[in-house]
Amino acid sequence: MTHRPANPSLSRRAFTLGGAALLGAAATGSLTGTARAAAPPPGGWADVPVPPLSGPAQLFGIAAPDPWHVIAGGTENAFQPDAAAVLLHRGLRGWTRAPLPEGLAVVNDVRARHFADAWAVASGPDASARTDLLHWNGRRWSTAAGPADQQLYAIELDGTGALWATGTGADGATVSVRRHDQWTNTLTLPDSPGLNAIAAGSPQDVWVGGFGESTGPTPLWHFDGTEWTRMPWGTTYAHWILQIEHVAPDDVWFYALEQHPLFPPPTLHHWNGSEFTVHRLPGPSDPAGGVRPMSAIGFLGSIASDGRGGVWVSTPYDTSHLLHFDGASWTRETPPIGVTAYAMTRVPYTTTVWAGTQVGTVWRRSAHPLPSDPLTGTK
Template identity: 25%
Template structure:
C-alpha cells in the first residue's frame, strides 16, 4: 500500500497534549525524538497491533522509524542496523506477519530494502541498489509483491524465490485481497492507469472513461485501491489549471463490482484527499476537503471526516480549517473490530523541529 496524492493537512496547536483528546485537531501522541521526524504509513492487522512507520532525521542522516501501539502507549521498535532513509509503505496480513519497504538516496550510497516482522523481531530480508519501492502488497501468508517506482516491474517473492514480473504500467499504489491485486500508476506519457492481477497475469482495467473529458491543461491520478464488501473502491483525482493560476482539483469515487467500474455519488465535501478506509460493514470512511481557496497563493480549506454507508448514505463531521501546509495526515486506518480511526503524519510548530504524530479521528 502507498499514498501518492494527499492535499489534506491538520492545523495542530503547538504544545498539544500527548494524552488522548476529544479535539480532533489535537494529536494523541507526539514523537519525543530530537531532530525532524514524520510518519508516512500505518497498518493495523488487529486491535492490539497497530504500527506506524516513517523517517527520523538527525545530524544530516535519515533513518527508518517504527512505533508499535501497546495499550494506550506508543513504543519505538528496534529495526535492523545499517538502514538508511525511511519506510515508505507497509502491509500486514496478520499481527505476526508484517512487511515494510523503505530506502534512501542512491547518490549517497543508499539502498532500498524489505523488512519483515515475525511477531518477535524485525529482519532485513533483501536490499536493492537499483530499485525504488514505494508500495507493497501481500498475497496470502507468504506472497509479497514489491513494486519498483523506477520502472514497470514488480519484485515478487513466493515464499521461496524472487521473480521479476513485468507490469502494464509503473505501479505507484497497490492493494491485495487473496491472490488478487489492484494497482494504479502511470503509463506512457505519464497517463494514469489502473490494472489488476487475477492470480495469473496482469491486465489493464481502465475507469477513465467514467470521468469528464480531458483538456490540454488537465491531469488525472488514481489513488490506492480499497476493498469493502465485494467491491473495490478507488479515488480518481483530476487537476486542471485555470486562468487565475489556481488549479482546480476534483475527486471522483469509483467502484468496481460484477466486472465493471461505476462512478458513485459523493457527499458534500468536494475533494477526497486520501484512500478510503473500509468501515468493516461494507461502507467507507474518507478524509475530504471543501471550501478550497488560495489566499496569497496558499491553499486553505475545511477538512472533514466523511462516511459512506454500504447503502450509499453520506454523513460528515468537520475536523477544522486548514490554513497552511506545515502539518498533515499522510495516511489513516480503521482499527479492526471498532470504528476508531488513527491517522499518522507530522506537525511542525513555528521555530521547532518537525515531529511525527498520531491523530485519532473518530
C-alpha cells in the same frame, strides 16, 4: 502542497505535484453510486499519545493487524540533512520505538497480517540510491531481499500472507510476489513512470495503479491469478491512482487524481465487480452531500474502509474535517487537530480505524475504549 517527504520517490500515500502552483476547478459529479450504503459507525476520532519524535515528523504508513497492535512508520527531522526513518509499535504494554538499520531517512509503507510478521519499505535520503525492504519478526526489524534490481514503491499482503510489491527497474514498472522466500515477477510495463498503489484480497484478486499522463490511458491493472488485465477507466483524461482500498471482489475503492489541464482535486471511485462509479469530494463550505468547484495546489491524503460498506477520506482540501462516504452521501467529522492523515487503516473485522498524520501524530476512531495493559494500565 509544496512540502515533500524525505523520500522523493512515489509512495502509496505521499507525493508532490512538482511544486508548481496548480490551480483549477473541479467539475461537479453525481454523488450516487452502487456502493452498499452505510452510515458512519458509532464513535469519534481521538488523538493517541505516542513516543515523542524529533523535529518535524510525518507518518506515511500504518498497519493494525489486530485490536491490540499497531505499527506506524514515517520520518522525523523531516526536510533536514539528519532526517531519520522511524517505526513506532503499540502492543499490550503501550508504545515503543523500534531500532532500524542505519542510514534510512523515511518509511513509506507498512503492512502486517500478524503482530510478529510485518513488512515495510524504507529509503535513504536518495531513494534511487537506497530503498530497503524491511521485515519485523516480533523482536526486531531487519533488511530483507526484495525483487532483484528493483526500487520498491509499495507493498501489500494478500489473504494467504504472500507479499506483493510494485517497483521499477531497467525494463520499466514491475509487480512481483514473494512466496516461500522466492520472488516472482508477474508484470512488467515498459516505459511506465511507476505503479505506486497496490491492494490485494487474495492471490486471485490483486489491483495495481499508478501515474497516468495527460490523455494516455489510466494505468490500472487487475490480476485474476493467471493474467493481468488493464481495466478501462472510461474518462477523457488519465488519472493518477493514489490509493486502492480492497474490501471484497465487488467492493474496491480508488482514490485518484485526474490529469486534467486545470488540475482538479482528487476523486473517490468505486468498483462493484462490474463497473466504476465516481464520487467527488465536498469542499469545506459545501453542504453535507453537496459538491462545488474548488481550487487545488497539490495533494496528500488517504482512504480507509469503515467496515460497514463505506469509506473514510482525509484530504488537505478540508483539514478541518475527516470525510465519510456511505455509498450515497457525505458526512463530516472533526479530527483531533486540523491536519491531513497521510495514512489510514482499519483493524480487520472491526470498525476501528487508525491514522498517521502529516505532523507525526496518531489518531484512532472507535466506539470502544483503547485496550490497555492489564498490569500497568498503559494505553
